[in-house]
Amino acid sequence: MATRNMILAFHIWTTEIESHSREYDSWGSGNHKPTFPLEGMEIGDTEEREKDLFPDILREEAVSRLNQLGKVSDADGHLERTFLSPASKRAINLVRSWMEDAGLRTWVDQMGNVHGRAAGMNSQAEALLIGSHLDTVIDAGIFDGPLGIVCAVSALKVLKISGKLGNLKRPIEVIAFSDEEGVRFQSTFLGSAAIAGTRPASALQISDKSGVTVQDVLKENSFDATEESYLQLKYDPRSVWGYIEVHIEQGPVLESLGLPLGVVKGIAGQTRLKVTVRGSQGHAGTVPMSMRQDPMAAAAELIVLLESICKHPENFISYDGHCNGFAAESLAGSLVCTVGEISSWPGASNVTFTVDLRTMDDMAREAIIFELSNRMYQTCDRRSVSCMIERKHDAGAVMCDTGLSSELKLAANSALKRIAGEIQDEVPVLMSGAGHDAMAMSHLTKVGMLFVRCRGGISHSPGEHVLDDDVWVAGLAILAFLETNLSSDPDMKANLLSNYLTIDQDRRISISMQYSFMVTKYLSERVMLLCPTKSVQLAFQNSRGSISAKHI
Numbered sequence: 230m231a232t233r234n235m236i237l238a239f240h241i242w243t244t245e246i247e248s249h250s251r252e253y254d255s256w257g258s259g260n261h262k263p264t265f266p267l268e269g270m271e272i273g274d275t276e277e278r279e280k281d282l283f284p285d286i287l288r289e290e291a292v293s294r295l296n297q298l299g300k301v302s303d304a305d306g307h308l309e310r311t312f313l314s315p316a317s318k319r320a321i322n323l324v325r326s327w328m329e330d331a332g333l334r335t336w337v338d339q340m341g342n343v344h345g346r347a348a349g350m351n352s353q354a355e356a357l358l359i360g361s362h363l364d365t366v367i368d369a370g371i372f373d374g375p376l377g378i379v380c381a382v383s384a385l386k387v388l389k390i391s392g393k394l395g396n397l398k399r400p401i402e403v404i405a406f407s408d409e410e411g412v413r414f415q416s417t418f419l420g421s422a423a424i425a426g427t428r429p430a431s432a433l434q435i436s437d438k439s440g441v442t443v444q445d446v447l448k449e450n451s452f453d454a455t456e457e458s459y460l461q462l463k464y465d466p467r468s469v470w471g472y473i474e475v476h477i478e479q480g481p482v483l484e485s486l487g488l489p490l491g492v493v494k495g496i497a498g499q500t501r502l503k504v505t506v507r508g509s510q511g512h513a514g515t516v517p518m519s520m521r522q523d524p525m526a527a528a529a530e531l532i533v534l535l536e537s538i539c540k541h542p543e544n545f546i547s548y549d550g551h552c553n554g555f556a557a558e559s560l561a562g563s564l565v566c567t568v569g570e571i572s573s574w575p576g577a578s579n580v581t582f583t584v585d586l587r588t589m590d591d592m593a594r595e596a597i598i599f600e601l602s603n604r605m606y607q608t609c610d611r612r613s614v615s616c617m618i619e620r621k622h623d624a625g626a627v628m629c630d631t632g633l634s635s636e637l638k639l640a641a642n643s644a645l646k647r648i649a650g651e652i653q654d655e656v657p658v659l660m661s662g663a664g665h666d667a668m669a670m671s672h673l674t675k676v677g678m679l680f681v682r683c684r685g686g687i688s689h690s691p692g693e694h695v696l697d698d699d700v701w702v703a704g705l706a707i708l709a710f711l712e713t714n715l716s717s718d719p720d721m722k723a724n725l726l727s728n729y730l731t732i733d734q735d736r737r738i739s740i741s742m743q744y745s746f747m748v749t750k751y752l753s754e755r756v757m758l759l760c761p762t763k764s765v766q767l768a769f770q771n772s773r774g775s776i777s778a779k780h781i
């Protein structure tokens with residue numbers, strides 16, 4: 230017979246079970262008030278409460294996954310995973326399996342980014358994206374990048390196990406970006422920039438040291454690698470609600486404060502300069518000191534000048550003229566200038582060095598570069614050497630969205646309270662000196678970031694370390710953030726349900742759908758919305774009278 234409008238009868242038996250409280254403020258009462266650091270603290274006075282903190286998923290499994298991912302390397306003896314390398318492909322498969330384990334629909338896009346999406350109650354609503362990167366530097370630590378991916382997937386797994394994944398108000402999508410560090414192609418954000426649409430299709434033609442292009446690598450890995458497929462990766466801003474990212478701090482501030490989490494206010498803008506000093510080598514024994522044009526000594530003076538200006542910009546910068554528009558205070562906390570590579574060739578007649586200059590205030594960065602350049606040229610004139618200052622890279626500062634940051638702060642505070650009870654200190658607000666995928670994503674949507682304490686502020690090194698308990702509290706913070714995206718509106722649930730089924734006074738449910746198998750899984754989740762504190766058994770009876778039972 231035709232099954233187009235098959236009527237299924239559902240008999241539901243409900244059994245009262247003890248309601249598990251999801252209110253975590255109970256941790257704050259009583260005598261149990263552990264303090265930070267969390268390592269070694271006494272958790273919970275009952276097994277039941279500890280279950281609410283999901284240590285098996287958010288701590289043990291998350292840490293184990295980070296260690297597992299940390300072993301996926303292209304090199305023996307150290308961690309190295311660059312854009313679409315053999316190890317990266319193994320990492321993609323691993324992360325994809327974890328996403329599926331968390332109940333997410335997964336796919337790998339044309340730039341090798343791994344996506345895992347939970348549709349929630351309205352698959353057409355603007356999505357919340359949560360991401361970080363899967364690639365590493367050479368001889369990397371295991372947390373920079375993967376921490377943000379693993380924490381997000383773990384938090385979603387908790388929602389799945391709690392039967393809440395279908396109760397999300399908006400789609401949630403975790404993205405493991407294929408390239409942030411830019412090791413192979415010397416071009417950062419290859420993964421996130423494609424999704425944010427900040428880079429033209431010519432990005433496919435960027436080549437590595439051996440002349441192999443991004444397009445070549447994609448083709449080798451059976452991706453389309455056409456300009457059209459690349460441009461299609463860009464997300465429609467109207468389909469996205471926001472982007473959040475969890476990342477290690479890569480600095481020592483949280484550790485010095487004794488707190489595991491911090492909210493990021495913004496990511497510093499950056500300029501990279503290449504300074505070339507040309508002099509005359511002169512014979513070491515024959516040219517007198519008064520006539521020497523040693524570029525090495527001149528370069529040394531320029532480097533000390535750079536340090537002086539950046540340590541005390543107030544002594545060098547006048548706050549008038551073209552420098553108007555930034556506050557002196559904005560420089561004080563966030564200005565960092567460093568010299569990276571120095572080389573001389575041939576011998577010592579030419580010296581080049583690179584300068585990395587970062588601050589939250591783009592106007593102030595311009596003012597510093599203006600002042601620095603003027604004084605560098607003066608120094609070179611005085612020393613009778615020639616100087617050339619080239620701007621090699623510029624990236625504007627990115628401010629995190631204040632609304633998202635407030636929500637992340639609440640979520641972080643809530644996570645800390647869940648674990649440690651009442652806490653004295655507020656979650657601090659930090660600046661990020663390092664670039665992150667959030668910089669690229671800020672061109673697509675509003676962004677927010679959460680930093681996690683790392684030992685000694687060390688990153689990009691095997692010495693990188695995050696406490697197991699800090700991994701846990703980061704996962705709890707994401708979980709708390711996701712819980713604010715759960716629907717608590719009973720009318721909305723009722724409306725959603727009414728599209729599919731009716732319930733009579735005897736708790737008999739009828740549903741009108743084309744095929745029963747299409748609704749079984751869907752119904753399981755939806756019935757849980759109706760009876761979240763009950764144990765529910767469904768009996769499926771089709772129009773031919775056969776019955777199958779399902780216990781939820």
Ligand SMILES: [Zn+2]
Nearest residue numbers: 373374409476
């Ligand atoms: Zn990173």
